[in-house]
Amino acid sequence: MRKFIVSGGKKLEGEISVQGAKNSVLPVIAAATLCDGNVIIKNAPDISDTYFALQILNHLGAKTTFTANENTIAIDSTGVRESEIPDKLMKKIRSSIFFLGAILGRTGRCRISQPGGCDIGLRPIDMHISALKQMGVKVIHEEEHLDFIADKGITGAKINLVFPSVGATENIIMAAVTAVGTTIISNAAREPEVVDLVKFLNAAGAKIKTDASGRIIIKGVPKLTGCEFKIMPDRIAAATYLACAASTGGMVTIRDCNTFDLDPILPIFTAAGCKVYTYDTSVTLSAGKKLTSPHSLIKTLVHPGFPTDAQAVIMGMLTRAEGVTVFEETIFENRYRHVPELTKFGADIIVSGKIAVVTGVPKLHAAKAESTDLRGGAGIITAALAAEGRSEISLIEYIDRGYEDFEGNLKRLGAEIQRSS
Ligand code: EPZ
Numbered sequence: 136m137r138k139f140i141v142s143g144g145k146k147l148e149g150e151i152s153v154q155g156a157k158n159s160v161l162p163v164i165a166a167a168t169l170c171d172g173n174v175i176i177k178n179a180p181d182i183s184d185t186y187f188a189l190q191i192l193n194h195l196g197a198k199t200t201f202t203a204n205e206n207t208i209a210i211d212s213t214g215v216r217e218s219e220i221p222d223k224l225m226k227k228i229r230s231s232i233f234f235l236g237a238i239l240g241r242t243g244r245c246r247i248s249q250p251g252g253c254d255i256g257l258r259p260i261d262m263h264i265s266a267l268k269q270m271g272v273k274v275i276h277e278e279e280h281l282d283f284i285a286d287k288g289i290t291g292a293k294i295n296l297v298f299p300s301v302g303a304t305e306n307i308i309m310a311a312v313t314a315v316g317t318t319i320i321s322n323a324a325r326e327p328e329v330v331d332l333v334k335f336l337n338a339a340g341a342k343i344k345t346d347a348s349g350r351i352i353i354k355g356v357p358k359l360t361g362c363e364f365k366i367m368p369d370r371i372a373a374a375t376y377l378a379c380a381a382s383t384g385g386m387v388t389i390r391d392c393n394t395f396d397l398d399p400i401l402p403i404f405t406a407a408g409c410k411v412y413t414y415d416t417s418v419t420l421s422a423g424k425k426l427t428s429p430h431s432l433i434k435t436l437v438h439p440g441f442p443t444d445a446q447a448v449i450m451g452m453l454t455r456a457e458g459v460t461v462f463e464e465t466i467f468e469n470r471y472r473h474v475p476e477l478t479k480f481g482a483d484i485i486v487s488g489k490i491a492v493v494t495g496v497p498k499l500h501a502a503k504a505e506s507t508d509l510r511g512g513a514g515i516i517t518a519a520l521a522a523e524g525r526s527e528i529s530l531i532e533y534i535d536r537g538y539e540d541f542e543g544n545l546k547r548l549g550a551e552i553q554r555s556s
Contacts, residue, residue, distance in 0.1 A: 138529040139542060142551035143501060143522040147385035149548045150417075153373045153392045154180040154539040155206060155366035158444075159331040161230045162305045163366065164188040166332060167210040168195060168237040169313060170339050172361025176208040179366055180539045183532070187228045194221055195238065211361075212241070219246040222279075228536070229253045232260060233302060235283065236309030239272060245283040254508035254533075256467040262303040266294045270310055270318065291316030291355055299324040299437050304351070305332055311353040312341040320351040326438040327396045331367045338362040368416075370396035371444040372538060375513045377420045378445075378452040379545065381409050382521040386421040387548055394418050399441045403429050403449055407456055428458030428495060435466050447473045447514030453493050454482035454518050462491040473511030476504040480522045498523065506530040509537045516541075520550055 155178035165188065167174040179185055181203040189199045189208070197212040218238050225231050225248045238245040250260055264274050267283060269292040275282040291314050294307060304324040309332075311318035323329070323345075333343045333351070339362040342354040373392040380387040381404055394401075394413040401411050401418070406429035410421040435443040443466040453460045454477055464470045471486045478484060479502040483494040501524030506512025512534040519526040531554070534541055542552045 136529050137531050137554060137556050138527050139516065139531050140553045140555055141516065141519040141526045141528065143499070143520050143524060143526060145383060145520070145549055145551060147380045147383045147387055147520065147545070147548040147550055150388035150390060151376060151544045151547050152390045153368050153376070154182075156180070156328055156331065156369040157182055157184055157537045158301075158326070158328040160185055160366045161188050162233045162309075162328070162332045163335045163364065164192060164208070164210070165234040165237045166309050166336055168192065168197065168212050168215055168234065168241050169309065170210070170212055170359045170361050172213070174210040174212070174339070174361050175363040176210070177206065177363070177365040179206050179208045180369065181206060182535065182537055182539050184228055184230065184536045187224065188230070191220055191224050191231055191234055194224065215241055218242040218244040222248040225250060229258060232263070233305055235263060236267075236306035239267070239283055239285055239289065239310050240313045243285045243288065247281050248279055249281060254472060254511070255470045260303075262296055262298065262300050263306050266296070266303060266307045267310060269294055270314060272310070289314040291318040291353070293319045293321070295321040296323060298322075301326050301329060304329055308332065308336065308343065308351065308353055311355060312336050312343065313358060314355040316355055318353045318355070323349060323351045324437065325349055327367060327370060327393070335362070335364045338364050368392040368396070371442065371510070373397060373418070374400045374445045375448045375517070375538070376544060376548070377404060377418065378448040378517050379520050379550070380420050380548065381407065381422045381426060382452040382455070382517045384422045384424065385548070386419070388417055388419040390417045392416060392418060399439055400445050400449070403433065403441070406431065407453065426453065426456035426495070428453065428456045428460040430458060432461050432463060434463040437466070443467060443470060444510050446470060447510045448517050450484070450491065450493060451477060451514035451517030454480070454484070454496065455499060455521055456495040458495055460493045460495075462493065464489050464491070472507035473514045476507060476511070476515050477518050479504050480518050480526070482518060500524060501526040503527045506533040509533050513538065520545070
């Protein structure tokens, strides 16, 4: 069980470049299944989820290479024949469900094991299933597996999502790009990562546009070609490093990020007493002497609201902020698992249902804690960096799923953090 050893209490100062977005590279790798030709993906983050996604693509029959030190992936999907995602890979990463639409579009079938819940919630796929049925896909429910069959091909349909699910939107898009006819998705997810997927597919010859009301319109084309594409910067990783800086009273600059993707998050840093300066592709945060509670409810919402993926790191940062901060987690039903771990450092947090109430404490002390999930683990590190003394955070495999060289970036900013087994 690998862990981070953190000697907290040091201000983070300096500048780093942010990685490519985990939640863009995963659906883009899945979408490469649809492409007849070579796909080159640039700015792909060197994280374990990238390797798991490529394992699925290899299992399907594609040829893939990942030059990690250049953050570049090469994919040739011409050999794709397989349509089943192996159980062990389905279990390894929940985001393997993002392959469903692409495999269907490519092979006309897809067999997956029942996607289990995960650390942050049940993660049902009812919206994925009902949308695909509207597109002429037959769905057979077995004990352990689901079979999706589109032997007569996939037909375009008008789909209204009851909730703007990111994964459902992305799966529908990937099933629709080579369908017969046009698909219109109302109440579609608008996260920047969905936009990135659309940009990738259009670069490969798809015909996707969005109308003034945010509906996504996909006109089916016979096939997609290869292309070269650069993954967008990871807005949640950027927010994480800014929260680490604010938590330690430091001053950092994050380079190579899309600052407008951070619009829902930056006002919280300002309201907490930090000075934030944004430039074209970089953001600088200078923390005040003491953080103060932003004195407004921090409610997680779909884009362009405050993102659920930033909830844990912002909470970790505000554990020492003067005053009381109220969080409301509206997206996932079990996304406060980091709270008991944060209280081990002396944080004062009470959870009731969707609500978490954080009362700032003057100091945090070192502790031994466990990462509970990807973003929860990052939130715990955010607090450990501010806690005086030597802390140990275990189960850091969760953090490795989504953060490239996490400790290396923090060290470059002056943190004392070591990885140990
Ligand atoms: C994506 O997950 C992201 N993952 C998540 O990031 C992110 O938190 C989430 O979107 C919300 O922004 C990737 O992109 C790989 P949803 P996804 O479908 O698609 C419910 C991270 O830390 N729902 O928008 O699974 C669902 O249970 C990860 O980087 C249904 O009820 O999110 C949840 O409560 C975590 N039925 C809510 O909708 C469905 O058919 C939002 O889920 C689908 C979803």
